[in-house]
Amino acid sequence: MASKETSNVSEEEKSEKNTNYNPKLDFFSEQFDPLLALRTPNVAIPIPEAKTYDNIHIFKSVLEGKPQAPAKSKKTEVPQTAPIERRWLPHQLPIQTKRKTFHKNIFTKMESAVGPLQFLKTCKDKRHRIKIWTRHSHDIRGYCLAYVVAFDKHWNLALEDVDEVWTRPKKRKIPALDSASKRGFRPKVLPPPITVIQTTKKTETCSRHVSQLLLRGEHIAYIVVIPDVKKE
Template structure:
């Protein structure tokens, strides 16, 4: 007789009956006399799933019920689609009164620069605007760090509210004190040979006239010149 048959012969009906007080779970596992009280009882993978299944709101399904699992998934998909449809319908009703409206294109701002602002000048700047339009010659008194430097006779081309002036056909006249011996600063290095700078870029010729007392009057002609407003002392209209 085999070992299994010996175990079955020594096992009583009360020990393998789940309703008996002398129920022995170890003998139930190895005995052939074991009978399930409820043949269609659901099966769970562990005790936690069994406890959770007692809650009616829980969706844990016993093992072997693939049809119920599929039905549950189809139900979830249907609920999700229904919810999305409700949200879409709600948004349509919410924004329905905006459907007839059309967006108005923004007006593009006109470009603003010195030339476009000249037409709106008022006050003293309006007189300069008249000089630009009529090509009137003006006289500009300039200054340096310690006083008046000289005078510019020129035609005004453009200007701005900071009194920066763009001039053409400029005749510059200024005064300086004469020096006994001109020296080249050490930082300048070797002096440029005479005529070399003129071959690279035309250097305006400066005419010097002695006025006496060690003072020289310098004159030079410039085709174009830009004067910063902080150097302007006075602007006088020569021609009318």
Template sequence: MERPGSGSGRNQQPQQAQSPQQQQQQQQQRDPSLNFFSPRFDAARSLATAGLLPPVPGARPLDNIYRCRFMLPEDHPDFWKDPGRAAKSKEAAEAAVRAQSRVHVVQAQQQRKELKVNPIDEIAERVRKGPLLLLKACYQQRRRVRVVTRHAHGVRGSAEGTLVAFDKHLNLVLKDAEESYTVLLRVRRVKPPAPGGNGRERVRWVRQQEHRRRQLKQVFVRGDSVVLVAAAAASGTPTAAAAAAAGGVR
């Protein structure tokens, strides 16, 4: 036999716990003096009621009731228009517009930067055949090349570096380059006095070739001063195949 009331106890559903917001809504419905939107709202009682939250908990509190007058309708007799607040609002709106325009400018610059193509890449893509294919391969693979240069009187020297730019006129830009070159200097050469002469030393100014070396972070080589271009091997000397291919470059 079942005990009286046992069946109803099994069918009864457990009550769910209510959130603080739901409890506050029920409390405001039961007592209109705690409802912020009710004509019978009691401000003193709402301040004395523990746990009662305003409709917008994150709203910035004002200094006093007098400052709330600007929130009234403009046709209300107690409406107060704060000129300083209006100016600040206008400045804030203008600042927001300027900030938004800066965001658009930065986004547009970023899009142009993403779509921007390196002009050297365009030059390399136009090369389809001929000896410039060697420069194209070295540029795309960031390989080091050896460039023999000249001056008006003959071979000046050579430079070796990573090829970072070139064009069809053989203008080159080398990075981390090492150059070995010669310079013609005028030096003073003194000879002893000739036998039977007046005893004066003979002085002559002659040209002397001096070998120099230097390290360059980046250097531009004009195409009209290029004699030969070759891909440099790991040891620093051009490979035979690269030298043969470069023979047609200049």
């Protein structure tokens, strides 16, 4: 009876093995799939003690009996007690400078004006009347008597209540603005009237009053403050 039972068990195990057999998981089969073997759990490896290699080229060289390079010995790392710091030379050290203050608009810039620009700030705050000599390409053109309203670092001036006096030649290639009406030209904004103060053989001195004037810094030659003369 016992022999019959053992024979029945062995036949059942064989039938189970035959039903669970997959040629793609058989290491000795031509249909072996290594990726499927890696993904399938509990796959029995024929030689568990076999040496592993980093890549297929080393494995191929071992099969062909080629000599291999000796493995590099790992150096023991010495623990660092202090953090690594870069050693700078004296001329490589950063230079400490003052941070520049950026102004949002021209009004805040005028409040922090220093040097020669502080002179304009004083004239603006104390309402001093100034005299500005203007120039052209080769000589002094004339002067302006006015009050400063605003200025910037380029010495561009916004003036008000301006009395302008300048000298111009009598014979001009380009006609002046006061002769525009003689040519039948009617501008939308009429310029202030010009009065001739003095004439010579070649030049004439003119004057006019302008309520507001923007004078560029490149046209300024000299600025002085006119002292207030109080009448007794």
